[in-house]
Amino acid sequence: MNKIWKNYEDIPNEIKKFMNDTINSKVLYIDNNYYCPICRKKLDNNKCDHCNKEYKLIPKYTLNENFSDYEDHNYFYAFDIVNNDVLLYSIENVITVSNGERKSLFRIENVYKIYKDGVLYLSDNTYCYFKWIEDNIINDHKVSLEEYSNEITNNYIEFDLPPWIFTYIYPNNLEELKETELYKNSNLWKLKEYLNNNDFTLKELTFGPLCIKDFTNLILSSQGESSSL
Numbered sequence: 001m002n003k004i005w006k007n008y009e010d011i012p013n014e015i016k017k018f019m020n021d022t023i024n025s026k027v028l029y030i031d032n033n034y035y036c037p038i039c040r041k042k043l044d045n046n047k048c049d050h051c052n053k054e055y056k057l058i059p060k061y062t063l064n065e066n067f068s069d070y071e072d073h074n075y076f077y078a079f080d081i082v083n084n085d086v087l088l089y090s091i092e093n094v095i096t097v098s099n100g101e102r103k104s105l106f107r108i109e110n111v112y113k114i115y116k117d118g119v120l121y122l123s124d125n126t127y128c129y130f131k132w133i134e135d136n137i138i139n140d141h142k143v144s145l146e147e148y149s150n151e152i153t154n155n156y157i158e159f160d161l162p163p164w165i166f167t168y169i170y171p172n173n174l175e176e177l178k179e180t181e182l183y184k185n186s187n188l189w190k191l192k193e194y195l196n197n198n199d200f201t202l203k204e205l206t207f208g209p210l211c212i213k214d215f216t217n218l219i220l221s222s223q224g225e226s227s228s229l
Contacts, residue, residue, distance in 0.1 A: 004082075004122070005089060008106045011078075015170050016106075019076050022168055023093060023104060026072070027055045029062040040067055058197055060166050071096050075109075075161060077205060078170040079177060086114040086182050087122075088205060112206070116182060119206055130211050160201050169195045169205070183209065187216035194219060 005011050027043065028035040034057055036048035047054045063072055072095040080087045090110040096103050113120040118129040171192035177183035186209035208215045
């Protein structure tokens with residue numbers, strides 16, 4: 001069985017590279033101008049001539065902050081397949097800049113095991129049924145926890161993040177989900193570009209593709225609109 005990642009050092013190098021490349025590609029947007037996050041020179045036609053680096057000037061890759069002091073929060077999600085079980089990692093990144101000094105810290109916040117009817121948080125066996133999400137979040141019926149309780153503790157897992165936190169998905173292993181019984185009909189891999197250019201939450205990686213018919217096609221047909229459920 002593959003080792004479950006416990007800390008940043010356990011994360012595969014290709015995923016660490018993706019995360020660092022992503023945060024190092026976020027430009028600064030100040031007074032209607034874009035600036036290179038590395039040398040902080042004004043960009044010309046999406047390119048920093050000083051660093052010889054091009055940037056994508058899309059909302060998830062810009063920071064409307066000053067040069068000297070700011071804090072940036074990012075969440076990265078990455079799937080891992082272990083004996084046909086689907087694990088999903090959420091990795092928090094916090095960038096702090098104080099007096100021009102930039103620091104970046106990563107930590108694995110959650111490890112989820114995905115089932116057809118819900119999500120298990122491995123650290124404390126907290127379980128959230130998709131039925132609970134549908135009734136209490138989507139339909140706002142506010143059904144009591146007791147109606148879904150069984151031998152697995154049934155609690156609400158935080159599926160949404162504050163609006164100032166940017167979310168990203170590691171795209172290069174999404175195709176592996178085709179080989180799992182759980183995700184093989186989800187077509188989630190078709191959303192890898194969309195997810196990294198638009199806001200999304202944990203629901204779009206679990207509840208949406210597993211419980212909503214034609215979820216991926218619905219998202220792709222509404223390009224440019226928010227994907228939040």
